[in-house]
Amino acid sequence: MNAYKSVSTPMGILRITSDGTYITNLFLMEEHLHDFMEKNQVQESSEDPLLNKAEKQLNEYFAGTRKDFSLPLKQKGTAFQEKVWQALTEIPYGTSCTYQAIAVKTGNPKAVRAVGQANRKNNLPIIVPCHRVIGANGRMTGYAGANVHLKQVLLDLEKIPYKM
The missing domain is CATH 1.10.10.10 (Winged helix-like DNA-binding domain superfamily/Winged helix DNA-binding domain)
Structure with a gap:
């Protein structure tokens, strides 16, 4: 199941998506999330452990205490x-x-x-x-x-x- 979570950061609200196994997207702008949602079945989730881990790591990054991310990632490309x-x-x-x-x-x-x-x-x-x-x-x-x-x-x- 595709899920997303909204994360409040110094850059504004970011949206992270997960397919349940991998982090698949990080949206910096609201309109990009809407385009994605139109093409995929995605629902907001505060219970997804992977999204919660990504939120924690993003918060640590913005606090200056995290230098590298340790998340399972998946992107499709050439x-x-x-x-x-x-x-x-x-x-x-x-x-x-x-x-x-x-x-x-x-x-x-x-x-x-x-x-x-x-x-x-x-x-x-x-x-x-x-x-x-x-x-x-x-x-x-x-x-x-x-x-x-x-x-x-x-x-x-x-x-x-x-x-x-």
Whole structure:
């Protein structure tokens, strides 16, 4: 059964979804949840242990006491997207990486734009930390189909330097 939980954070209300075994989505914006709900049978749950664990870890992250997430995750994507998402989880808390460096790490040094597209398709922002990827010039760039202000909040929380 697909379920979701609303979590109050310094970024506003976030919605986490679970299929009962894995965390499948983290919605930063309300309208993205509505699109998902229209396509899937999802109900709100405060009893799902996995969603409660995810809420706890998100609260710890925003309190500055959690650097890495330890949740079972599932995203559907191409083999390349999955390589990118794996590479994102390897960027340490408080540091940034460029799109070029991620492309090299995936074995596709010319796939910089494809890395950007894979970041945009990341359904688990924050947990799979695409916010830690910045432009080669040190500038903050777009953020997972959401408001760039949300990326700025996360970079500031982790004290990651960037240029506007």
